[in-house]
Amino acid sequence: MSTDITINKEIDARGSFCPGPLMELIRGIKVLPVGGVLAVLSGDPGSAKDIPAWIQKAKHEYLGAFPEQGYTRFVVRKAH
Amino acid sequence: MSERMSIIVFSGTVDKLMAASILATGGAAMGLEVEVFLTTWGLEAFRKDGYKTNARISKDYEDYAPIMMEQMKAKKVPSWMDNFKSAQEIGDVKVYACSMTMELFDMKLTDLEPIVEDVTGVASFVERAKDSKTTLFI
Numbered sequence: 001m002s003t004d005i006t007i008n009k010e011i012d013a014r015g016s017f018c019p020g021p022l023m024e025l026i027r028g029i030k031v032l033p034v035g036g037v038l039a040v041l042s043g044d045p046g047s048a049k050d051i052p053a054w055i056q057k058a059k060h061e062y063l064g065a066f067p068e069q070g071y072t073r074f075v076v077r078k079a080h
Numbered sequence: 081m082s083e084r085m086s087i088i089v090f091s092g093t094v095d096k097l098m099a100a101s102i103l104a105t106g107g108a109a110m111g112l113e114v115e116v117f118l119t120t121w122g123l124e125a126f127r128k129d130g131y132k133t134n135a136r137i138s139k140d141y142e143d144y145a146p147i148m149m150e151q152m153k154a155k156k157v158p159s160w161m162d163n164f165k166s167a168q169e170i171g172d173v174k175v176y177a178c179s180m181t182m183e184l185f186d187m188k189l190t191d192l193e194p195i196v197e198d199v200t201g202v203a204s205f206v207e208r209a210k211d212s213k214t215t216l217f218i
Binding site: 015016017018019020022023026027050053054057058 | 106155158
């Protein structure tokens with residue numbers, strides 16, 4: 001992934017199934033200071049659609065999905 | 081007023097409770113006001129600690145019950161009760177018990193899991209459900 005994003009907190013939700021990774025992201029966002037960047041690792045194929053949909057609905061900033069070997073790193077900035 | 085999702089949980093089998101709890105979680109995550117109405121076997125499943133030993137699955141698929149339970153354990157899938165609790169943690173989820181079933185099964189609110197907020201009749205549930213974007217019967 002690009003190196004210009006500083007991740008403040010990373011949650012490993014691999015092995016957790018739909019909607020587990022999204023739930024981890026929602027919980028993680030809650031405790032993050034505004035402006036903070038959170039990454040969630042997910043191996044659940046549902047996350048590719050669920051996570052961006054939630055981020056848009058919750059009006060945070062989606063920084064992207066970065067595929068790794070067997071999982072994806074979803075990155076979001078807490079906007080408010 | 082925020083959008084609403086109503087779920088009538090009639091079934092008390094793990095497969096359907098799992099589906100109901102995951103849908104409730106999705107609704108809560110997407111900012112919907114979720115109202116869950118427990119009736120008949122769905123309410124029976126919410127008796128205190130009952131979920132810990134409930135291993136029933138739908139009759140049509142009962143041959144899958146052992147493998148489903150095994151897989152859920154092996155993959156550390158949260159129980160449907162855990163799902164309802166997490167849904168409540170992240171969003172607005174209210175769980176109500178059907179008064180008719182309460183009488184039929186001689187239940188008191190204190191016999192039920194604490195997640196069940198109150199007892200309600202069908203008319204008031206329908207009154208609120210009619211404004212829902214989504215109403216599900218599971």
